[in-house]
Amino acid sequence: MTGRDIYFVSNNINEMGGVTTWSHQMARLFAERGHRPRVTGIVPAPEELRTDLGDLPYPTDTLYSVHPPHVGPVRGVKGRLNLAERRRRAVREAGMREAAERLSGIFRNARPGGIVICTQVWAMEWVALADTAGMPVIGMTHESFGACRSSSRFQRVKRHYEGVDRLLALTREDADLWIRAGMDNADFMPNPLPVMPDVPSERTEKVVASIGRLSDEKGVDLLLDTWALLTHRHPDWLLRIYGSGEDEEILLKQRDALGLERSVEFMGRTGDVPGALRGASVFAQASRAEGFPLSLMEAMAAAVPCAAFDCAPGVHEIVQDGEDGLLAAPGNINELAAHIEALMTDKELRDRLGSTARENVQRYCTDRITQRWEELFGFLER
Numbered sequence: 134m135t136g137r138d139i140y141f142v143s144n145n146i147n148e149m150g151g152v153t154t155w156s157h158q159m160a161r162l163f164a165e166r167g168h169r170p171r172v173t174g175i176v177p178a179p180e181e182l183r184t185d186l187g188d189l190p191y192p193t194d195t196l197y198s199v200h201p202p203h204v205g206p207v208r209g210v211k212g213r214l215n216l217a218e219r220r221r222r223a224v225r226e227a228g229m230r231e232a233a234e235r236l237s238g239i240f241r242n243a244r245p246g247g248i249v250i251c252t253q254v255w256a257m258e259w260v261a262l263a264d265t266a267g268m269p270v271i272g273m274t275h276e277s278f279g280a281c282r283s284s285s286r287f288q289r290v291k292r293h294y295e296g297v298d299r300l301l302a303l304t305r306e307d308a309d310l311w312i313r314a315g316m317d318n319a320d321f322m323p324n325p326l327p328v329m330p331d332v333p334s335e336r337t338e339k340v341v342a343s344i345g346r347l348s349d350e351k352g353v354d355l356l357l358d359t360w361a362l363l364t365h366r367h368p369d370w371l372l373r374i375y376g377s378g379e380d381e382e383i384l385l386k387q388r389d390a391l392g393l394e395r396s397v398e399f400m401g402r403t404g405d406v407p408g409a410l411r412g413a414s415v416f417a418q419a420s421r422a423e424g425f426p427l428s429l430m431e432a433m434a435a436a437v438p439c440a441a442f443d444c445a446p447g448v449h450e451i452v453q454d455g456e457d458g459l460l461a462a463p464g465n466i467n468e469l470a471a472h473i474e475a476l477m478t479d480k481e482l483r484d485r486l487g488s489t490a491r492e493n494v495q496r497y498c499t500d501r502i503t504q505r506w507e508e509l510f511g512f513l514e515r
Contacts, residue, residue: 136167137510138247140240140268142256146193147186148178149377149402150346151427152252152275155324157186162325162503164190173239175232175256176200182378194239196232196259201225233262240265248510254286257293269513272297273322277445278310280350280422291316298513303425306446322509323450324425325502326434326494330407333436333491334414336483339370341473342413342437344406344428345420347378352419352442354380355466357387357397359419362470364396367477372397372417375409410435414483415476419469420444426451430497433457433490438483440472451497457490 141156160170173194186193202221236259240249247268251257257272272294274281281287291314294300300319302308311319341360345351353374360372374384374397381399388397403409410416416432418441425447432439433451439458442465443449452458459472476483 136169137163138243139163139168139170140243140247140249141170141172141252142236142249142260143172143174143252144256145176145178146172146174146195147184148182149184150182151424153184154327154427155275156252157189158325158327159503159506160189160191162499163506166503166507171239173236175259194235196235197228201228201232229259229262233259236260236262237264240268243268246510246514248513251297254289254293257297261293269298269510271299271301271509271513273301274307274311274424275303276422276424277304277447278302278307278314279445280424282314294318299509304446304450306450320509322505323447323497323502324427324430325499326430326497327427328407328431329434329495329498330411332407332411333434334411334487336414336437336480336487338412338414339367339477340413341370341372341415341417341477342375342409342432343372343417343419344375344403344409344431345418345426347374347376347380347384349380350420350422351376351378352421353384354387355421355442355464355469356417356419357384357391357393359417359466359470359473360393360397361391362466363474363477364393367474368396370396370477373400373409373413374398375400375403375406377402406431407435410437413437415440415473417469417473418442418448419466420448421463423447429458430494433494436487436491438476438486438490440469440476442469451494452490453493457486457493459486 143156156172160172163170170191176197177195202225249265249268249270251260251272274290300316301322302311305321308319308321347353410432416437416439423445429439429451439452441448442463443460444463454460461468461472
């Protein structure tokens with residue numbers, strides 16, 4: 134087969150975050166290998182969270198011009214008699230059918246060997262209504278089983294992904310947990326390494342870097358509390374936080390309340406992650422929840438040793454504690470501070486871990502991961 138039509142369907146096509154980064158990275162990789170990717174979003178991303186995608190070598194679509202009306206679950210007789218809610222529900226259902234028909238029209242252009250990859254379970258509600266006849270459907274969950282289990286998404290994953298050809302988690306550990314939860318179609322596929330910079334960090338700058346969205350799950354508030362335990366002993370070191378998000382204002386207030394104005398710099402979003410990492414000697418991550426964190430992989434590729442909370446299987450799948458990074462119990466800021474301090478003060482340790490990290494992370498190189506995807510496509514086609 135010379136190339137496949139590969140249809141990515143997500144909640145939207147350009148909201149900043151890991152799913153968007155992954156979708157467009159994989160679409161580019163498939164295009165480079167002669168496939169014909171197309172990325173479709175259900176709704177527009179919120180304006181304040183949109184990212185500029187630049188020129189793309191493949192088509193993109195968004196099914197709705199505005200977000201469809203929200204409807205809640207029907208509760209009791211009173212809910213069934215609520216005329217306003219019934220109208221909203223009818224409008225939403227009619228809109229879903231129309232949007233699903235547009236999606237069907239996109240899928241009908243597929244040549245033999247076409248594949249549908251639904252990256253988020255909410256988007257699967259439209260994929261399930263669309264005509265996917267003759268094409269395998271892969272459903273994905275880009276978070277750990279534990280994070281999903283504690284959210285409203287868990288029951289939706291079980292309901293909407295039950296009949297897909299594969300439910301892909303990010304790690305074998307998560308896939309096993311999904312199988313135990315009754316999803317016999319579960320398997321796993323790690324994320325590919327976003328970039329392998331030619332020039333790694335020299336690890337000589339007195340800078341600890343963190344990269345990620347400024348939101349609760351990324352734990353930047355915990356990182357600030359961690360840094361407050363260190364800065365008085367290391368006043369010549371800086372913590373640079375790259376990223377933007379809904380919690381930026383409250384995090385700035387927290388920084389100032391902790392007296393960290395001189396030692397913590399909020400750098401905003403960066404379009405040059407390798408450059409940011411070349412200027413750092415240590416990478417810190419204090420996330421409450423993760424899937425398969427790209428930022429850890431990016432830091433390791435830059436030979437910057439990581440200290441992170443072991444908050445998900447994806448974290449300890451990427452970072453081997455004591456071999457190519459240091460892991461702390463989730464939420465334990467004292468342990469995380471000790472790990473960061475060890476890397477700050479022991480150049481031999483950070484050089485050893487950083488060099489090993491750059492070597493080890495290449496097991497996720499793009500060629501290997503893309504090959505695994507193509508092997509999965511071939512298997513599902515049989």
